Amino acid sequence: MGTPTSSTIAIPETGDVPRHVAIIMDGNGRWAKKRFLPRVAGHRRGVEAVREVVKACMERGVECLTLFAFSSENWRRPTEEVNFLMQLFLKALEQEVEKLHANGIRFRVIGDLSAFDPVIVEHVRRGEALTAGNTRLTLTVAANYGGRWDILQAANRCLAERPGEPITEELLAARLSLADCPEPDLFIRTGGEERVSNFLLWQLAYTELYFTPALWPDFGAAALDEAIASYRARERRFGRTSEQLAATLPQPKVG
Ligand code: IPE
Ligand code: IPE
Ligand code: MG
Numbered sequence: 001m002g003t004p005t006s007s008t009i010a011i012p013e014t015g016d017v018p019r020h021v022a023i024i025m026d027g028n029g030r031w032a033k034k035r036f037l038p039r040v041a042g043h044r045r046g047v048e049a050v051r052e053v054v055k056a057c058m059e060r061g062v063e064c065l066t067l068f069a070f071s072s073e074n075w076r077r078p079t080e081e082v083n084f085l086m087q088l089f090l091k092a093l094e095q096e097v098e099k100l101h102a103n104g105i106r107f108r109v110i111g112d113l114s115a116f117d118p119v120i121v122e123h124v125r126r127g128e129a130l131t132a133g134n135t136r137l138t139l140t141v142a143a144n145y146g147g148r149w150d151i152l153q154a155a156n157r158c159l160a161e162r163p164g165e166p167i168t169e170e171l172l173a174a175r176l177s178l179a180d181c182p183e184p185d186l187f188i189r190t191g192g193e194e195r196v197s198n199f200l201l202w203q204l205a206y207t208e209l210y211f212t213p214a215l216w217p218d219f220g221a222a223a224l225d226e227a228i229a230s231y232r233a234r235e236r237r238f239g240r241t242s243e244q245l246a247a248t249l250p251q252p253k254v255g
Helices: 028-034 039-060 079-102 118-131 147-161 169-173 221-232 242-246
Strands: 020-024 064-071 105-110 137-145 186-189 208-211
Touching: 028 039, 039 064, 039 079, 039 137, 039 221, 064 079, 079 105, 079 118, 105 118, 137 147, 147 169, 186 221, 208 221
Parallel strands: 020 064, 020 186, 064 137, 105 137, 186 208
Antiparallel strands: none
């Protein structure tokens, strides 16, 4: 695994295309409700939006795409909806993993999988192993994921591996679930809510945040391009001044 980049230790290289896009796919239930359909119909359509966005990211040269599919708090939903989401996840694994592999996509899942049906875990592990050598796009699905869970599991691993040693930023960052991807450049949340909902709490330190009222099933390549256009118009200062950026000073190491 490569050295993890940390935006608070060294200023990351940035370009016109975000290297890492992280998305909270929200609004499936409202999409369905607007059409007098059951909420689960929105989740089903959400899978189609995933397909389109994965393809668009690949075509645009995004290196990492991370999708929030099920949060550690989503267990609080009605049992029938949780069960449906699990079935949908399994079906998507069965139907999509081979296609991802054929497209050179590395697939993996982050989150606490111990709560999932062993059949799902088996499919996940098989898909991860099959696609492990692919380099075109790293597609990470966050399932039973929580930002606080991630920080805690990383901290506990630091303590177990180096008892008595203080935890440093580098040690912790290297043990987070997404350690082998650069920190997200662009965060997108569909569905109109402007909150992070316990997604990548540590890694979003210097991420550009983009919120859109579009509901996830309506989100696609054109909507992604709008988000990327907004991202391009941002000035990523990482603590410096605009004048410093304009002078294109050699980027000093922070800290
Ligand atoms: C996001 O859509 C999908 C999951 C959280 C699994 P929602 O189901 O949250 O849709 P809304 O927010 O109720 O519209
Ligand atoms: C966040 O959406 C989690 C996922 C998209 C998987 P939620 O719909 O669960 O978020 P809240 O509860 O409105 O914050
Ligand atoms: Mg929601």
